Amino acid sequence: MEATTRSPVTTAPWPGSPPRLLRDQPGREDYGAYRDFGGYRPLICADDLLADIERSGLLGRGGAAFPLAVKLRAVRDNGLRSGQGTVVVANGEEGEPASIKDRWLLRHRPHLILDGLRLAAAIVAADRAYVYVSDPEASRSIEVALTELDNGALGVPVQVSMVEPGYVAGEETAAVRALNGGPVKPTDKPPRPFEEGVGGRPTLVSNVETLANLPYLQRHGSAEFRAQGTEMSPGTFLLTLSGAGRPPGLYELPFGLPFTEVLALHGVSTEQVRGVLMGGYFAGLLNRVVLDATLDYETLRGLGSGLGAGAISLLTDDCPVAVAASVLAYFDRENAGQCGSCFNGTAAMAAVAGALRDGAATTEDLARLRRWSVTLRGRGACATLDAATNMAASLLDQFPHAVERHLDNACQSCRLGVFRADRPYEVEPA
Numbered sequence: 001m002e003a004t005t006r007s008p009v010t011t012a013p014w015p016g017s018p019p020r021l022l023r024d025q026p027g028r029e030d031y032g033a034y035r036d037f038g039g040y041r042p043l044i045c046a047d048d049l050l051a052d053i054e055r056s057g058l059l060g061r062g063g064a065a066f067p068l069a070v071k072l073r074a075v076r077d078n079g080l081r082s083g084q085g086t087v088v089v090a091n092g093e094e095g096e097p098a099s100i101k102d103r104w105l106l107r108h109r110p111h112l113i114l115d116g117l118r119l120a121a122a123i124v125a126a127d128r129a130y131v132y133v134s135d136p137e138a139s140r141s142i143e144v145a146l147t148e149l150d151n152g153a154l155g156v157p158v159q160v161s162m163v164e165p166g167y168v169a170g171e172e173t174a175a176v177r178a179l180n181g182g183p184v185k186p187t188d189k190p191p192r193p194f195e196e197g198v199g200g201r202p203t204l205v206s207n208v209e210t211l212a213n214l215p216y217l218q219r220h221g222s223a224e225f226r227a228q229g230t231e232m233s234p235g236t237f238l239l240t241l242s243g244a245g246r247p248p249g250l251y252e253l254p255f256g257l258p259f260t261e262v263l264a265l266h267g268v269s270t271e272q273v274r275g276v277l278m279g280g281y282f283a284g285l286l287n288r289v290v291l292d293a294t295l296d297y298e299t300l301r302g303l304g305s306g307l308g309a310g311a312i313s314l315l316t317d318d319c320p321v322a323v324a325a326s327v328l329a330y331f332d333r334e335n336a337g338q339c340g341s342c343f344n345g346t347a348a349m350a351a352v353a354g355a356l357r358d359g360a361a362t363t364e365d366l367a368r369l370r371r372w373s374v375t376l377r378g379r380g381a382c383a384t385l386d387a388a389t390n391m392a393a394s395l396l397d398q399f400p401h402a403v404e405r406h407l408d409n410a411c412q413s414c415r416l417g418v419f420r421a422d423r424p425y426e427v428e429p430a
Contacts, residue, residue, distance in 0.1 A: 009100055009429060010249040012265070014257065017228060020216045020236055021209065022252045023109065028141055031148035034111035038219055040153070046123045049218060050076075053123075056222035057234045061101075062091060062170070062207030063282060063308045063383075065297050071204055074194040076124040078202035087198040088126040088156070089179065090117045092133040092208040093163060093170035096280030097330075097426040099311035101238035102208050104250055106131075106138035109212070110145035114154060116211030119218060121156040124204055129158045131208075132175050134165035167281075167334040171382045172205035174336075185336040186382035209238055209310075229255035233296035237307070240427055243277075243314035244268045248427045255296040262295065263314075274315045275398065277425060279308020281327050282387040284394030285320055305394070313425035321406050322419035324395040325353035330423060331388040341379035345372060346388045353392070357418065359409030366403065370396055 013019035023029060023037075034040070043049060054069035079086035090113055094102040105113055113131070121129050131142050139162050146158060163184045168174050173187040176197045197203025213235065217225050226234045233255035241262065242248040249266050260270055275287040283306040286293075293299050300306050315323060332350040335342045352369045355361040373393035379385055396403060405411045413419075 008247060009104070009427065010247055011104070011251075012249065013252045014236075014254060014265075017236070017252070017254055019252050021105065021109070021112070021212050021238060022250070028107065028144075029109050029111060031111060031145065034109075034115070039111055039115050039215055040118070041215075041218055043119060043122050043218070046125075049119060049214075050123050052217060052222045053214070056217055056225045057232075058210070058213055058217070058225070059233070059297065060207055061209035061213075061237060061310060063096075063279070065307070068206065068210055071194060071206065072120065072123050075202045075204040078195060079125060082202065084201045085127045086124045087201050087203040088117060088121045088124060088129045089175055089193075089198065089203060089205045090114075090129070090131045090208050090211055091170055091172065091175055091205050092131060092135070092138055093165070093175065094135070094309075095165070095167045095170040096282070096309045096311055097167075097423040098242055098277065098280045098313050099240045099309045100248065100250060100427045100429070101240055101310055103135050103138050103429075104238075105208055105212055106133060106135065107141045110141045111148075112212045112215060113208045114142070114145055114149070114158065116208075116214040117158065118154045118156070119214040120204060120206060120211055121154070124202075126156050126204070128198070129154070129156045130179060130198070131158060131160045132163070132179065132205075133160065134163050134169060136162070167331070168336045168382055168384055174382070175205055176203060185338055188381050230294075230296050230298070232298045237310050239295070240311040241266050241314070242311070242425045242427050243318075244272060244316045253295060256294050256299075259290055259293050259295055268314060268316075272314075272316045274318075275320055276315060277313040277323060277327070278305045280311040281330065281424075282306070282308040282383070282390060284387075284390035285315075285324060285398050286394070287320075287398040289398075304397075311427075317413060317416075318419045319357075319411055319413040320395060320399040320402050321353070321411065322357045322414060323424055324391050325350070325357040326419065326421045326424045327391050328353045328388055331384055331391070333422075335384050336382070339380040339385070341376060342385040342388075345376040345379070345385055348372060349376075349388055349392050353395070356403065356406045357414070359406060359411075361407065363407065366396070366407075 059065040193203040328350040
């Protein structure tokens with residue numbers, strides 16, 4: 001039973017909440033439409049905008065939820081100290097198969113991203129900027145947008161860089177390594193890109209959705225930005241919602257909404273939901289406890305999970321053991337092959353999960369899986385192994401009864417058809 005969604009994606013803002021990132025008109029937004037929307041406003045003072053970004057509490061939307069102002073200050077200050085100049089990278093390499101937000105922004109609102117890139121470049125005094133992507137249509141959209149602009153309109157030369165897609169390709173050190181002419185694979189840290197990045201210069205690598213918030217902040221200020229969301233998770237975010245046998249949805253939501261209200265917007269009953277795959281693949285599984293949660297960083301962190309890249313896949317008829325086995329097999333295939341702990345660890349965890357799905361695992365196998373989910377955490381050059389340990393630990397913790405049924409080879413869901421997918425809940429445009 002394959003689970004890849006290849007159908008038109010429904011896009012919608014939250015009712016009563018004017019969209020900041022989505023737009024109602026179909027197709028690609030051109031330069032004129034974006035200027036009419038209020039884009040490309042002159043920047044009077046970069047320091048003032050940086051201070052307002054700090055007051056806004058804007059967190060990165062690429063998965064780590066790191067405060068953008070902290071990154072901006074670090075790159076700017078390191079550039080001043082080194083005297084080398086700085087580089088800014090708009091990271092649109094969407095490695096999470098269950099997410100489509102970055103590709104949608106790149107394809108439909110390229111000028112919003114370029115405007116945000118322009119503002120970030122001005123703040124850190126960059127003399128070079130890149131839009132880093134793996135989606136050909138996204139690349140074409142940005143290239144067309146650049147031709148619509150007057151020479152020098154962005155204040156910094158911008159180059160589009162295309163790479164082969166992959167789960168690790170969007171990791172910030174992998175982006176830097178690729179832009180420096182190397183393989184699209186992460187590197188050990190330190191140094192981090194804000195210290196030494198593209199061309200050895202301090203480099204800001206920021207997710208395109210994160211940058212897309214900057215024009216709104218410039219126009220409306222931090223107080224208006226904080227009018228939506230929660231104290232610790234301010235603003236809105238883009239949620240890719242898939243699964244439950246329905247076409248996927250891309251929704252712009254204020255942080256802090258009850259998950260059940262989002263289900264209602266998507267047309268899915270709470271009775272149907274067995275659990276969810278959280279944050280793309282990174283944050284692992286949650287059982288029906290998610291029905292009592294609100295969608296914000298602090299609440300989901302308290303549940304031992306997270307929003308990650310803002311993607312949630314609904315488990316209804318699908319067996320969580322089989323879903324976990326497919327995701328772990330994906331990590332086994334997609335790891336960079338550089339770190340022994342990750343290369344061997346993902347393979348070992350995938351093998352146990354696959355055996356469990358097929359009714360061939362033992363209690364000793366599960367004990368090993370439990371141990372690996374703890375001892376392998378934090379190893380390797382990137383977060384792939386952490387994602388795999390999250391999946392293994394969350395399966396054991398959140399779905400113990402499903403695990404027991406598989407030990408007894410008594411899973412009714414799998415008897416009706418075993419869930420198998422190379423890229424579970426992948427969302428692709430039609």
